[in-house]
Amino acid sequence: MLVVISATFFMVHAAPGGPFDDDRVASPEIIKQLNETYNLNDPLISQLGNYLFNALQGDFGPSYKYPGRTVSELIASGLPITAELAFYSVLFALLLGILSGIIASLNPGKFLDHFPMSVSMIGICVPSIILGPILILIFGIWFEILPVSGWGEFSGDKILPTITLGSAYAAIFARLTRGGMLEILAQDFIRTARAKGLNETRVVFFHALRGGIMPTIGFLGPAIAGLFAGSFVVETIFQINGIGRYYVQAAFNRDYTLILGISVLITFFTLTFVLFSDILATYLNPRLREKGSMN
Amino acid sequence: MKKITLLLIIFVILGCSSQESLDVESANKQGILLLDNGTEPQGLDPHIVTGVTEHKIIIALFEGLTMQNPQGEGVIPGAAESWTISSNGKELLFRIRDDAVWSNGDPLTAEDFVYSWRRILTPALGSKYPDMLYAVKNAEEFNKGLIKNFDQVGVEAIDEKVLKVTLKTKTPFFLKQLAHYATFPVHPNTIEKFGGISNRDSQWTRPANMISNGPFTLTEWSINKVIKVTKNERYWDSDNLKLNGIHFLPIDNESTADRYYRSGKTHNLNIIQTEKISKYQNEFPNEFKLEKYFGTYYYRINTDIAPLNNIKVRKALSLAIDREVIVDRVTKGGQKPAYSFTPPSKNYYDPPTSLPHDPSLARKLLAEAGFPNGNGFPEFELLYNTNEGHQKIAQAIQQFWLKELGIKVTLTNVDWKVYLDRQSQGEFEITRAGWIGDYVDPNSFLDMMVTDRGNNMTGWSNTQYDDYLTKAAFSESEKDRINYFTEAEKILMDELPIIPIYTYTRVYMLREEVKGWFPNMLDTHPYQFISLED
Numbered sequence: 001m002l003v004v005i006s007a008t009f010f011m012v013h014a015a016p017g018g019p020f021d022d023d024r025v026a027s028p029e030i031i032k033q034l035n036e037t038y039n040l041n042d043p044l045i046s047q048l049g050n051y052l053f054n055a056l057q058g059d060f061g062p063s064y065k066y067p068g069r070t071v072s073e074l075i076a077s078g079l080p081i082t083a084e085l086a087f088y089s090v091l092f093a094l095l096l097g098i099l100s101g102i103i104a105s106l107n108p109g110k111f112l113d114h115f116p117m118s119v120s121m122i123g124i125c126v127p128s129i130i131l132g133p134i135l136i137l138i139f140g141i142w143f144e145i146l147p148v149s150g151w152g153e154f155s156g157d158k159i160l161p162t163i164t165l166g167s168a169y170a171a172i173f174a175r176l177t178r179g180g181m182l183e184i185l186a187q188d189f190i191r192t193a194r195a196k197g198l199n200e201t202r203v204v205f206f207h208a209l210r211g212g213i214m215p216t217i218g219f220l221g222p223a224i225a226g227l228f229a230g231s232f233v234v235e236t237i238f239q240i241n242g243i244g245r246y247y248v249q250a251a252f253n254r255d256y257t258l259i260l261g262i263s264v265l266i267t268f269f270t271l272t273f274v275l276f277s278d279i280l281a282t283y284l285n286p287r288l289r290e291k292g293s294m295n
Numbered sequence: 296m297k298k299i300t301l302l303l304i305i306f307v308i309l310g311c312s313s314q315e316s317l318d319v320e321s322a323n324k325q326g327i328l329l330l331d332n333g334t335e336p337q338g339l340d341p342h343i344v345t346g347v348t349e350h351k352i353i354i355a356l357f358e359g360l361t362m363q364n365p366q367g368e369g370v371i372p373g374a375a376e377s378w379t380i381s382s383n384g385k386e387l388l389f390r391i392r393d394d395a396v397w398s399n400g401d402p403l404t405a406e407d408f409v410y411s412w413r414r415i416l417t418p419a420l421g422s423k424y425p426d427m428l429y430a431v432k433n434a435e436e437f438n439k440g441l442i443k444n445f446d447q448v449g450v451e452a453i454d455e456k457v458l459k460v461t462l463k464t465k466t467p468f469f470l471k472q473l474a475h476y477a478t479f480p481v482h483p484n485t486i487e488k489f490g491g492i493s494n495r496d497s498q499w500t501r502p503a504n505m506i507s508n509g510p511f512t513l514t515e516w517s518i519n520k521v522i523k524v525t526k527n528e529r530y531w532d533s534d535n536l537k538l539n540g541i542h543f544l545p546i547d548n549e550s551t552a553d554r555y556y557r558s559g560k561t562h563n564l565n566i567i568q569t570e571k572i573s574k575y576q577n578e579f580p581n582e583f584k585l586e587k588y589f590g591t592y593y594y595r596i597n598t599d600i601a602p603l604n605n606i607k608v609r610k611a612l613s614l615a616i617d618r619e620v621i622v623d624r625v626t627k628g629g630q631k632p633a634y635s636f637t638p639p640s641k642n643y644y645d646p647p648t649s650l651p652h653d654p655s656l657a658r659k660l661l662a663e664a665g666f667p668n669g670n671g672f673p674e675f676e677l678l679y680n681t682n683e684g685h686q687k688i689a690q691a692i693q694q695f696w697l698k699e700l701g702i703k704v705t706l707t708n709v710d711w712k713v714y715l716d717r718q719s720q721g722e723f724e725i726t727r728a729g730w731i732g733d734y735v736d737p738n739s740f741l742d743m744m745v746t747d748r749g750n751n752m753t754g755w756s757n758t759q760y761d762d763y764l765t766k767a768a769f770s771e772s773e774k775d776r777i778n779y780f781t782e783a784e785k786i787l788m789d790e791l792p793i794i795p796i797y798t799y800t801r802v803y804m805l806r807e808e809v810k811g812w813f814p815n816m817l818d819t820h821p822y823q824f825i826s827l828e829d
Contacts, residue, residue, distance in 0.1 A: 017712025023729075024345060025719060025749040026423045029439050034421040037495060062496040067338045069518075077518040140550075149548040153316075154558070239548040241519040254712050 001267050005055075008263045009048050012256050019064035019254045038064065051260065060261040065253045071261035075243055079265075081151055082235065082242030086227040088158060089166035093223070096170040098216065101177025102204065105185060105212070116174060123171030128230060132164040132237040149239040157238075165234045169223050173216050181212035214284065221277020225270040316521075317542065319559045323808055323827045326539035331552050331561040335519050335545040339500040341476040342415040342422045347731070347818075350476055352543050355524050355822050356507040357479040360389050360408070360458075361470050363819040365811075368642060368735040370474045374403060374508065374531075375458075384465030389458040394531040397482050398505075398512045405452035410492075411480040413445050419493035424477035427733065430466040464769055467776060471734035482506040510536055510823050519545055537811075537826035556804055562827075564804035569627055572802060582804045585629045589638050589816040590731035590799035591740070592630070594677075594692075597724050598792050599754035602672065607664040609791040613650055614657035615699040616692055622797050625691045626684065629802050633795035635784055637732075637740040640816065644737050646781050648788040650795065654699040661700055669701025677704050679727040680714040688796065689727065718752055731799070735816050737780040738767070744787060755792030 020026065020034045035041045039050065054061060060071035100116040107113045139160060140148035147157035184190065185208050193203050231244035239245070243262050250258035322329050336349040341357055354363075362373035372378075375389040395403040412431070415422045416438045429435045432449030436442045449461030462469060472478060481499075485506045486492060489499035498504055502513045510533070511524035522543040526536055544561060546552040549568045556564035567575055567583075576583045602608045618632030635646040658668070666672040677693065679685040689706050696702045704725075709717065717723050730750075732739035742748065745764055746756035760783050767779035787793070801818050811824040 015712070017716040020421075021712055021715040021719070022345065022423060023715070024423060025752070027439070027749055029418065030421055030423065030425075033418050037419065037421055065337060066335075067343050067495045068340065068497060068500055069338075074518065147551070147554060149551045153551065154554060239551065252710055252712065 001264070001271065002052075004267045005052065005260065005264060006048060008260055009051065009256075010044065012251075012254070012259050013044055013047075015254065017254055019256060021254075038062075051257075055260075055264065060264070061257040063255055063258050065250070065255040065258070071257050074246060074258060075261055075265060078241060078243040078246050081240060082228065082231050082244055085151070085158075085161055085165060085231055085234070085240065085242060086224060088162040089227050089230075090169065090220075090224055092162050092166035093169035093173055094216070096166070097173025098177050098209075098213065100170075101174040101216075102181060102209070102212075104174065104178040105181035106204065108182065113178075117178065120171035120174040123167045124175075126167075128164045128168065128233050129237070131167060132160070132234060135160050135164060136237070151238070151240040151242070161234050161238045161240060164237070165227060165230050168230075169227065172219065172223070176215040176219055177212060180215045181208055184208045184211040214281075217284065218277060218281040221273040221275070221280070225273040228266055228269050316560060319562055319806060319808075322542075322562070323829060326537065326827060328538055328541045328809070328822070328825060328827065329561045330541060330543050331546050331555060331563050331565040332522075332543040333545065333565050334547040336522070339505070339513070339516075339522075340497070341479040341481065342411075342420060342424070343495060344476075345423050348545075350819075352522060352524070353476040353479070354819070355509055355511040355541055356505070356513055357476065357481075357509040358395075359473050359476070359479045360391075361473040362821055362823075363471075363474045363815070363817060365813045365815060365819070365821050365824050368640065368816060370470050373474070374480070378470075384467075385462045387460045387462070387469070388453070389460065391456045391458065392531050393456065395508065396529050396531070397508050398527050398529055399482075400529060401482070401484075401506075402455070403480065403508050404455050405458035406455070407480045407483055408458050409450050409452050410483040410486075412448075412450050412478070414481065414486065414492050415477060416445075416448065417493050421495060422477070424475075427472050427475050427477040430462050430464075430469045430472065432461045432463050465771075466768070467773065468734055468736040468738055471736060475733055480508060482508075511538075511541060514540075521545075532823060536823060538822055541822060562806045562809050567802050567804060572628060575804060579804065581807050584801070584803050584805055584814070586801045586814040586818070587631070587638065587640075587816055588731070588799040588801045588818055589735055589739075590729060591633050591636055591638055592688075592727070592729045592796045592799060593633070593636070594794040594796065595718070595723075595726050595728045595753055596792055596794065597721060597754060599721065600724060602664065602666070603675070603724060605664050606790055607660040608666075609794070611657040611661040611664070611700060612696065612702075613791050613794045614653045614660070615695045616794070616796070617652040617695065618650070618796060619652070621688060621691055625687050626797065629800045630797040631800065633798045634788075636744070636787055636793060636795055637737045637780075637784060638798045638816070640735070644777055644780065646784040646788075648784055650788060657699055661702075666702075669703075672700075672702050674703040674705060675724040676707050677725050677727075678707050678709065678714065678717060678723045680711045681708040685727050692796075721752070721754065728793070729799070732817075737777070737784070738764075741780055741783050741787070744792065751792075753792040755790070757786055757790060760786045 020031055039047060063069045063071055063074055066074065100120065104113040104116045136148045139146040146160055147154045148160065150157045152158065190203060190208055193207050231242055232247055235242045235244035236248050246258060247262045250262065317327065317329060319329060332351055333348045336352055337344045337346060339349065339352060339356065341353050358373045360373055360375040361370040364371045374391055374395045376392045378387055378389045380387050391403060391405060397403060412428055414420060416425050416428060416434055418438060418440050425438045433442060433447045437445060437448050451459050453459050485499050485504065489504060490497040502516050505513045507513065510527055510530045512527045514525045515521065515523040523540060525540045526538065527533060530536065546555055549566055552564055552566065553568060555561045596603050596609055598604050622630045622632055634650045635648045637644065637646065639645045661669065677689050679689055686708060693704045693706060696704055718726055730740065741764060743750045744755065745751065745761050763779045763783035767776045770776040770779060805812060808828050810826045810828050812820050
C-alpha cells in the first residue's frame with residue numbers, strides 16, 4: 001500500500017502543469033502564494049511524509065480543485081454510486097455467467113456449449129471502452145430506447161453501464177462455471193444421484209452446482225476489486241458521478257490530493273477483497289483447508 | 296429459487312427507478328426556476344472561484360455595489376442606491392441602501408466592503424481575481440505585498456453607509472467591475488468565525504453557515520446533484536422578487552441536459568448539441584436563443600520564433616483563412632467570423648478593422664517574406680487542448696495553410712494542464728485560445744496584449760499600442776477613449792500576434808414561461824427581474 005501511495009505521489013507530481021494553472025493566468029506571486037498555502041514548495045519527500053502522516057489519521061487533505069471541500073467528502077459523495085454500479089454489475093455477471101456456464105456444461109460439444117463460450121470469449125476480449133460506445137450507439141442512438149448517461153436520473157439509465165461493466169466478468173464466470181460443472185458432473189456422486197432417479201433439475205442445481213460454482217466464488221474477490229477499477233472507464237463513458245469519474249477528472253485537474261485519496265481507497269479495496277476471497281475459498285474448499293493445516 | 300426470483304425483481308425495479316425531482320409544471324406553480332447550470336461549481340466563495348458556472352449561482356446569493364443591467368451593457372444600482380464621482384473621476388462616494396441587510400439581519404455597512412476588499416486583496420488568500428480591484432489606489436501594491444498596511448489602499452468607510460473609493464486614475468469601467476462577483480461583499484463575522492480572512496478552505500459557504508446579502512439564500516448543496524436557493528425575505532427589494540427559489544442543476548453531459556430539458560425537468564438547456572441546433576431552431580423558434588457573447592476564439596502566435604516573428608508571415612497566415620467557411624461548415628453553432636479582437640458592439644464600440652480572406656495577397660506576402668509558394672518554410676506545430684471542436688477547426692486551418700500557402704502544420708493535442716503549462720512556458724509556435732471578457736469594455740480584451748501582461752504570452756510588444764492603452768485610461772472624454780481603443784485595435788489587427796477566428800455566441804433553449812430574461816453580451820440574467828408565468 002505504501003508502495004502504491006508513494007509511486008502515485010511521485011507520478012502525479014511529475015506530470016506537467018499544476019493544480020492552480022488556469023486559462024486566466026494568475027500572477028507568479030499568486031501561484032507562489034497558493035503553492036505555499038498547500039506546502040507545494042516543500043521538497044517532495046517531506047510533502048509525501050506529511051501526506052502519509054495525515055492520511056494515517058484519516059485526513060486526506062483538502063481538494064485543490066474544489067476549495068472548501070475535503071477529499072473524504074468528495075469520496076463520500078461518489079462512493080455510494082460506484083458501489084451501487086459495482087453491485088449491479090457483479091449481480092448481472094453472476095446471473096448471466098453462471099446460467100450460461102451451466103447450460104454449456106450440460107451440452108458439452110454441442111451448439112449450446114460452443115455458442116455461449118464463443119460469446120464469452122468475445123466478452124473477455126472486448127474491453128468496456130469499446131463495448132460501452134457500441135451499446136450507446138445501438139440502444140441510445142439508433143433505437144433511442146435507453147438513456148446514455150447519468151445514474152438514477154432517468155428510468156433505465158442504470159442498464160447500459162451495468163451491462164458494460166459486468167459483461168467481461170459474466171464471460172469469465174461462464175467459463176469458470178462451465179469448467180467447474182464439467183468436473184463435478186463427471187463424478188461418482190452425481191451418477192449415483194441420477195441412478196437413484198432424482199430429476200435432472202435437482203441434480204444440477206442442488207448437487208452439482210454446489211461444487212461447480214467453487215471456482216467462480218474463488219474469483220469473486222478479485223472480480224469485485226476489478227469492478228471498482230473498471231468503473232473508471234464506465235463512469236467516464238456514461239458520465240456517472242462516482243469515484244471512478246472523479247479520479248479521471250482529478251487526474252486532468254492535477255488535483256493531487258483527490259488522486260491520492262482515491263488511489264488509497266482502491267488499493268485498500270483490492271487488497272481486502274482478494275484477501276477475503278482467499279479466506280472464503282479456503283474455508284469452502286476442503287482440499288485447500290487440508291493443505292493449510294499440513295503446513 | 297423463489298427467493299432468487301424475488302430478489303431479481305427487486306433489483307430490476309431498483310435499477311430502473313429514478314430519483315423524484317421537480318418538473319417545470321409544479322415548479323412554475325411554486326415559483327421555482329430550474330436551471331441547467333453546466334457543471335458542479337468549484338465553490339461558492341466569491342473571492343476564490345473564477346468561472347461562469349459559479350457566477351450564475353453567486354449573483355443569486357450576493358450583491359455588489361452595482362448590478363449588471365440585464366437589458367444593456369451598463370450597470371444599475373445594486374447594494375449602493377447611488378454614487379457620486381468627483382470631477383477628476385478619481386474619487387467615488389457610494390451610498391449604501393439603508394434597508395440593505397445581511398440574511399441574518401445585520402446591516403450591510405461600508406465597513407463590510409472595506410473588509411471584503413481587504414480579503415480579496417490579501418496575498419495569503421491567493422485569489423485569482425484581485426485585479427478586478429487593481430484600479431483602486433494601492434490595491435495592486437497591497438496584493439503583491441509591496442505595502443503591508445491596508446489603510447493606504449484607496450477604500451474607506453466614511454460612515455456606516457458611505458463608502459469612499461479612491462482610484463489610481465479615472466477608470467470608466469470601474470462601475471462595471473463592481474458588478475463582478477470578485478468585488479462582492481462577504482459577511483466579516485462569518486469569515487472570521489470559519490478560519491479568518493486568508494483561509495481558502497473555509498466552511499463558511501456551507502448552507503448552514505452562509506450569511507449572504509443577495510436576493511436568495513443558500514438552503515441546500517448536494518455535490519453533483521443540486522444547489523437550492525430560497526428567496527431572502529430580508530433582501531431590500533424582496534417585495535419585488537417574483538421567484539421563490541432557484542434550483543441549480545449541475546448537468547455536465549450535453550445529452551443528459553437535453554433529456555432533462557425535453558422531459559420538462561429544467562427551464563433552460565444551457566448548451567444545445569451541435570447536431571440539434573438547426574432542428575431546434577426550426578421546431579421551437581420561441582424557445583431557441585442565439586445571442587452574441589463577449590468572447591473571441593483566436594490563435595495565439597509565438598512572435599519570438601522565426602519566421603513567425605515576421606509580420607508578413609503572420610498576415611499571410613491570417614489572409615489564407617476563410618472565416619465564413621469555418622463558422623458555416625465547421626463550428627456550425629451560429630458563431631460570427633471575427634474581424635477584431637474585441638467583439639464588436641453596434642452600441643458603442645465597433646472597430647473598423649477587417650481580416651479579409653485573400654489567398655493571392657497571402658501568397659504575395661509570403662513570397663516577400665522569402666517563402667515563395669511556401670518553399671523553405673519550416674514545418675511548425677499547432678497546439679490545442681484535446682477537444683473535438685478545437686480539432687475540427689485546427690484541421691480546417693491546416694488545410695487552408697497547406698492549400699493556399701504550401702505551409703505544412705502538424706496538429707498536436709495535449710491535455711488541458713499540459714496545454715496551459717506549455718503556453719505559459721512559451722513552448723509553442725501557434726496555439727488555440729479563447730477569451731471571455733469579464734465586463735463589457737474594450738479594455739477587458741485589449742489590455743491583455745500590453746507588453747508583458749500575464750495573458751499576452753505571444754512575446755509581442757508594441758510601444759505605440761501600449762501608449763494608446765495608457766492614453767485611453769487617462770482620457771477625459773468617452774469619445775477619445777473609444778478612439779484610442781480603436782487605434783490600438785488597428786495596430787493589433789495589423790501586426791497580428793493573435794489571429795481572431797470567430798466571436799462566440801450563446802446558443803441555448805429557454806422555456807417560454809420564463810419572463811424577464813433579456814439577451815446581453817455577458818449572458819448575465821439577474822434573477823431579480825425573472826418571473827415564471829403560466
